[in-house]
Amino acid sequence: MKAKVEDLVTGVKEGDRAVIGQAITLVESSLTEDQQTAHILLEELLPRTGTAHRIGITGAPGVGKSTLIESLGTQLTDSGHQVAVLAVDPTSTITKGSILGDKTRMSKLANDPAAFIRPSPSAGTLGGVARTTRETMVILEAAGYDVVIVETVGVGQSETEIASMVDTFLALLLPGAGDELQGIKKGVLELADLIAVNKADGDNLQRARNSVNDYTMALRLTRSINQSWKPKVTMVSGLTGEGLADLWVTITNHRQTLTESGDWEKKRSEQRLSWMWSTIENHIVSGIRSHSGVTQILEKVEHEVTSGVMNPRRGAEEVLKVFESRS
Numbered sequence: 001m002k003a004k005v006e007d008l009v010t011g012v013k014e015g016d017r018a019v020i021g022q023a024i025t026l027v028e029s030s031l032t033e034d035q036q037t038a039h040i041l042l043e044e045l046l047p048r049t050g051t052a053h054r055i056g057i058t059g060a061p062g063v064g065k066s067t068l069i070e071s072l073g074t075q076l077t078d079s080g081h082q083v084a085v086l087a088v089d090p091t092s093t094i095t096k097g098s099i100l101g102d103k104t105r106m107s108k109l110a111n112d113p114a115a116f117i118r119p120s121p122s123a124g125t126l127g128g129v130a131r132t133t134r135e136t137m138v139i140l141e142a143a144g145y146d147v148v149i150v151e152t153v154g155v156g157q158s159e160t161e162i163a164s165m166v167d168t169f170l171a172l173l174l175p176g177a178g179d180e181l182q183g184i185k186k187g188v189l190e191l192a193d194l195i196a197v198n199k200a201d202g203d204n205l206q207r208a209r210n211s212v213n214d215y216t217m218a219l220r221l222t223r224s225i226n227q228s229w230k231p232k233v234t235m236v237s238g239l240t241g242e243g244l245a246d247l248w249v250t251i252t253n254h255r256q257t258l259t260e261s262g263d264w265e266k267k268r269s270e271q272r273l274s275w276m277w278s279t280i281e282n283h284i285v286s287g288i289r290s291h292s293g294v295t296q297i298l299e300k301v302e303h304e305v306t307s308g309v310m311n312p313r314r315g316a317e318e319v320l321k322v323f324e325s326r327s
Contacts, residue, residue, distance in 0.1 A: 005037060009044045012143050017116065020143050024118055027135040030286075042135055045142035050268065052141040053255060056162040058152045058188070059172030064198045065151050066105040068172060068238030073106075075244055076147055077114035084116045084145035085109065086136055088152055116145060134165050134275045163191040164274040167267060168254050170194045173215065175207035175235075189215075190222045192231055193254055196247055200235035208235040228261035229254060293322040 008026070011019025027038040059065050066087070073083045085106065109115045118136065137148050152162050163169045171192040189195070195215050200208030215233045232250050236243035258264040288294055301318050304310035310318075 005040050005044065008041055012045060012139055013048065015143050020116065020139060021118075023139045024132075024136050027132045027139065028120070038135065042138055045138055049138050049141040052137075052146050052148050053168065053251070054137060054148050054150070054166040055251065056150045056152065056166035056169045057172055058159050058162060058170070059198075060174075063172050063174055064238045065172055068196075068198055068236065068244075069149055069151055070106040070109045071238045071241050072244050072248065073109045073115055073147075073149065074112065075241065076248070077109075077112050081147050082114050082145045083109075083112075083147045083149065084140040084143075085118070086133060086140075086148065086150045087117060087119050088133065088150065116140065116143075133162075134271075134278070137165070159188050159191055161278075165271055167258075167264070168193050168251050170196060170251075172196050172198050173211070175199055175204045175211045189218060189231075190225060193226075193229065194231060194247075194250060195219070195233045196243075197233070197235040198238055200243060201237040201240050211235070226258070226263055228263050229257050288319065288323050291323050293325070294319055297322055 008019060008023050012023050023041060026034055026041065029035065029038070057065055057069065069085055069087075073085060076083050087106070106117055110117045118140075120133070120136070133150060137150075140148050150162060150166060152159070159169075169192055171188050171194070173195060175197055197208045197211045197215065212233050212235050219231050219233065234243060234247055234250060236247050238244075255264065258267065289298075298319065301310065301315045305312055305315040
């Protein structure tokens with residue numbers, strides 16, 4: 001195990017893309033032996049992390065997240081940045097793998113030697129992010145990537161999880177607010193550090209301008225999560241690249257403002273604490289599911305719950321009672 005970890009650590013530090021992929025596969029594994037090895041690996045890599053800018057991007061399907069990320073990522077690598085993208089896909093209920101295939105959707109960036117794209121199935125995880133996203137970010141930062149972008153599923157789950165693990169949280173929206181504004185979750189607006197109206201090109205341009213005004217007004221009705229930063233609204237075009245340079249300036253201004261106020265380090269401390277509790281919760285759920293007593297009754301309880309014979313709360317109590325009595 002020690003030799004394996006040393007090889008992985010060396011390869012990651014050297015930026016070996018094949019080894020980086022192997023390291024990420026290791027932390028994604030649910031096998032007990034792999035998890036133990038992954039724990040040692042992360043301990044070795046953690047001292048090399050903490051300086052990258054972690055950016056979370058969320059938005060409904062069709063809003064153009066992948067197009068925007070590819071355009072922004074290409075501009076960043078052209079200016080000397082090393083960019084990593086964690087594209088968290090919806091998970092196929094049949095194969096348990098990613099559905100959308102992000103390397104296909106970001107083919108130019110995928111072939112950029114200064115970029116690294118990793119599609120990860122969300123596997124039903126709340127918040128639209130994979131269970132091991134934090135661990136994967138550690139590996140990528142240790143490999144020298146100074147900008148790490150996490151693209152979430154954006155299909156309606158709570159966005160709190162992604163906001164708790166990134167430095168800048170960007171909500172990508174479509175032009176033409178109007179009725180759409182009513183459908184935007186208030187929580188997303190409260191969590192967002194930035195809002196970008198995408199597809200601001202061609203016939204959409206005027207609608208995008210109107211949407212910027214509408215979203216700016218909407219933000220005035222929400223409470224900012226950070227006293228030192230007021231969320232900004234901008235418009236961009238992932239297709240033409242228009243507005244992306246200004247967007248990046250705003251993202252870097254966000255970092256600078258939080259750093260100067262001391263909120264940057266505070267946010268990083270909160271990220272570490274959130275990681276701890278998320279790991280605890282995942283471990284507990286995994287422990288319950290694999291518990292010998294629970295596995296004996298689980299099929300029966302699940303059948304009764306799905307058929308309506310037993311209410312879900314009672315089902316949960318039955319499972320927990322067995323788990324707690326035999327722990």
